[in-house]
Amino acid sequence: MEMTSFDHQQFLREFWQKKPLLIRNPWKSWSNPLEPDELAGLACESEVESRLVTLAADNWELKHGPLAESQFGRLGRAPWTLLVQAVDHHVPSVAALLEPFRFIPNWRVDDVMVSYATDGGGVGPHFDQYDVFLVQGLGKRLWQLGATCGPDAELLSHDDLRLLANFEATEEWLLEPGDILYVPPRVAHNGIAVGDDCMTYSVGFRAPSRTELITDLAEAVAADLEDDDRYSDPNLTAQDNPGEISPEAIEHLLGMVAERMLDRDAFTRWFAGYSTTPKRPEISWQPDDPFAVDDVRRILAEPAQLLRNPASRFAFVRQESGSVLLAVDGHCFDCAGETTSFAERLAGQERVSVGPDASEPTVELITILLNQGSVAFDEED
Template sequence: MTFEQFDIDGFLRDTWQQKPLLIRNPWGEWRNPIEPDELAGLACEPGVEARLVTCAGGARAAEHGPFDPGRFAALDQDRWTLLVQAVDHHVPEVAALIEPFRFIPNWRIDDVMVSVAGDGGGVGPHFDQYDVFLVQGLGQRRWRVGQRCDEASALQPHDDLRLLAEFEASDEWLLEPGDILYVPPGIAHDGIAVGDDCMTYSIGFRAPSRAELIGHWADDLLAAMSDDDRYGDAGLRRQANPGEIAPEAIDRLHAMITETMGDRAAFARWFGGYASTPKYPDIDWSPDEALSADDVGERLRAGAALIRNPASRFAFVRQEDCALMLYVDGEEYRCAGDVAELAEALCAGDTIDGTKLVQSDAACALVATLVNCGSLAFDD
């Protein structure tokens, strides 16, 4: 599916991370990618992250999957919502929903959470720390958006749900199938199903916090450091007061930190691996028998296409020597020449016509490595 009536450049300039926006059905033709019963079946499978939120007597309760199929038969009297994470990793038609939103860099994409709700169902007023596009799939949902929130915003006492204690609605819309509501980080919102079989697709975009970046970057640096790399002060001069930590000492100590953490090239290489680490690594596509580079070349010359594992993450960082570093599921591969061209294609789309790109033994070797790791597969 593609957008037919959506000003992407205007959206990025005037709306992205600034304010909510209702986008009335911009699709050429909207088709709901998954049925409610299929989603419920997925929530019963082990290894799939799912929650069921019910509301009875004004109090919300949350249960975590996998669920017994009989659990859904007892929901008729409750205002309920079933939420399933990373449905794009399991259902190709849901994964296709991401394609029109790739005007946002791939490394920012988190996953597609899908919800189905009965009449009056909803998770309550809340806010997220990431951007989200809420695509109405089936039925109707009434969305309200409100105030800007942060970590100091008061929450209701609840063990499983982060619900706002106060919600001040400023706008309200009824979404029909194909409509999209964009909500930037920190904006309070609340969605209530109007009628049964209300399905919503939440396309979320992750945003690492400063604390998260510093913490993980520092952990990576520490793992590679030698205990012999220590403070030194050759040429030390006698101080008037031995209790003072002199400015010269502070300068040396500070430089020990900033020179290490300020290495931009090292940070770029670390972040490529960090950003490409899969969220759900258990979705394994590795073949029963490993393929050689010759096997790969033969299949590609025969016209086979490549597809990416939807749970895998691909990204690249350009290098000053015109090569690039490819990052796949946390692993790093240096690419040059036609291998670099292949790497860019692998990062740009979910399906790759290898006959046009894989020309050298090195390119075949890279594809073989990624196939054997389960990050790529042949589209049979």
């Protein structure tokens, strides 16, 4: 899909993580990428994360999927909303919806959640901890926006839904197919379907918390440490008060921790892997028949197109040596020479051309990625 009237630079300068923006149908030609029945079918599958939110007599109820197909015939007339996560991992036409938003770094992209709602349906007033582009795909939805919420925002007492107790709308817009609403983190918002067959595509972004970063990094660092790497004080002198922890001891202990936690190269490798870990790592995309290097070399005797798995995550980091650290689905690969250019293209493009001139290290890397299920050859070639 292609946009014709959206200034990326102006958006980043004036709106990104600053204030909401309504973008009236900027598409060259908008068409809804997924039918409601197809979305319902995904919600019935065990490997797909889905939720059903119903509202009856001011009572919100949430049911987690997978949903039985018969569930939809028993919903009655009360407003309801179906939410399906990471639809871009399963439907190429929905994955294509991410392309116009690639001016945001790939490692920040989370997924495309798709919602379907009947008249009056929604998930209630809430706020998110991340940026989101709300693309209206089908039907109409009224969006109400409120204030930016702080950590002390009062929530309704609900076990499953984080709904605001005191939501006051300060702006509202009616979105029609192709319209987009950008909502920054922590801005209160409430979407209400106007009429049936309302579909919204939520392009969400990731924002790791400081707690998540420190916890995961500490676990990764600790896994590589030797238990006999211990505190020592060969130059210890007698203290006036044995109950004191001396400044020298504090400095030494802090240094032991900081030396490992603040190792930039180790942090870079860890974060590259951390940020590309798949959203659903328990799902295997590996091919039934593994590839051997010779198999790949035979395929590349003629130019071929390599396609990235929409469920996979790719990123790279430039190294001072001129090489590149490529991260794919949580695994890191050191790339040098001709493989450097290949790694950069693979991290930035959905489709990469490869031919018989590919170096041996590049062919070996492709073989590994094929067997991970991170890439595949275009079968139409």
